Amino acid sequence: MILVAQVSDTHVDSGARNTRRVEEVMAFLSALRPRPDAILLTGDITDHGWTQEYEIARRAVRSDIPVYSIPGNHDDRTAFRTHLLGEPASTAPVDHAHRVGELTVALLDSSVPGEPGGRLTEDTYAWLRTVLAEAPPDKPILLALHHPPVVLHSPVIDEISLDEPQRLAEVIAADERIIGVVAGHAHTSAATTFAGRPLIVAPSTSSVLGGTWELELPDQVMDYAPDPAVALHLIDPDSRFTTHFRTVPMTGRVSVKPE
Ligand SMILES: [Fe+2]
Ligand SMILES: [Fe+2]
Incomplete structure (x- = not known):
């Protein structure tokens, strides 16, 4: 069994609240037995994309469990790369893939600089084709x-969801190895289907957005009253995909x- 934790929409800013929530969530994950094999941070890591926010976030998400991050619409690719990932500055999409046991996790950067909605670039589609070919x-x-x-x-997110979803659906429908898609952005726990596979939306650690x-x-x-929440994805040896x-x-x- 592979356990992949997903932490989303942490919206770290200069205040203590959101950072404390991330720290509590990371401590919770690292205390689990078995421990997660990987932790995915699915965007809106910071609230404004500012360098000082990434400095705070980098310390808050530090873990001896591998942490894999992609930006959301509140992030800034250059600051994300330099101050969160410690990589050279670039405005190219932050796409990356990792092997977690027998599982391949492909993280796609759907952010569009300066826009709240999402889109995958030609570069990201080309990169994804290579990842699938080599998996x-x-x-x-x-x-x-x-x-x-x-x-x-x-009420908010449907206006700023992923553009041209059919393009991604075609890629998924053509590859039986893809067991599901996980996303963030909606600040709610949600489960549905996309291209005939499970689509799981992880909750935010910072707030809950009603329907x-x-x-x-x-x-x-x-x-802003509820405590932070995370998604725990379990992949069984027969590739069955369960989320808590x-x-x-x-x-x-x-x-x-309590009494
Ligand atoms: Fe968000
Ligand atoms: Fe978002």
Whole structure:
């Protein structure tokens, strides 16, 4: 069994709140037994894409578990590369793939500089074709990107989801090894399908965004009260894909049932 944790939309800024939440989540993940084989950070790592925010985020997500990150619409590719990943400056998409046991994880940069919506560039599609061509036959592949490629019935996110989702759907439909797609951006835990595979949206650690059914409720669309939550993806030897969503309590666990 392979365990891949997904942490999303941490929105680290200069305040203490969001950083403390990330630190608590990372401590929770590193205490798990078995431990996650990898941790995916699926975008909006920082709130404004500022270098000082990446400095804070880099320290907050430090782990002896491999951490693989992609940008979201709140991120800045150059600062993301230089200050979070420690790589040379570049505005090219931050695409990368990793082998996690027998699983290939391909992380696609769906951010568009200066825009809230998502799109995959020609370079990213070309890169993905190479990753798929070089991945082992008959072994599972998981795709991760920030922008969900589907309508989620979200009052904000549906307007700024992934552009041209059909292009990505065609790639997925043509490759039976792809067991699913994981995304962030929506600040809610959601499960649906895309190109006939599971599409899992991880919750944000910073806030919860209500669905369209909450639009009429004053001040209730974005909720900062809930504790941070993460997605835990399990891949069995037969490539079966299961996800648990776990809220990480900021005030510690209560091991005895309250009266
Ligand atoms: Fe976000
Ligand atoms: Fe986002």
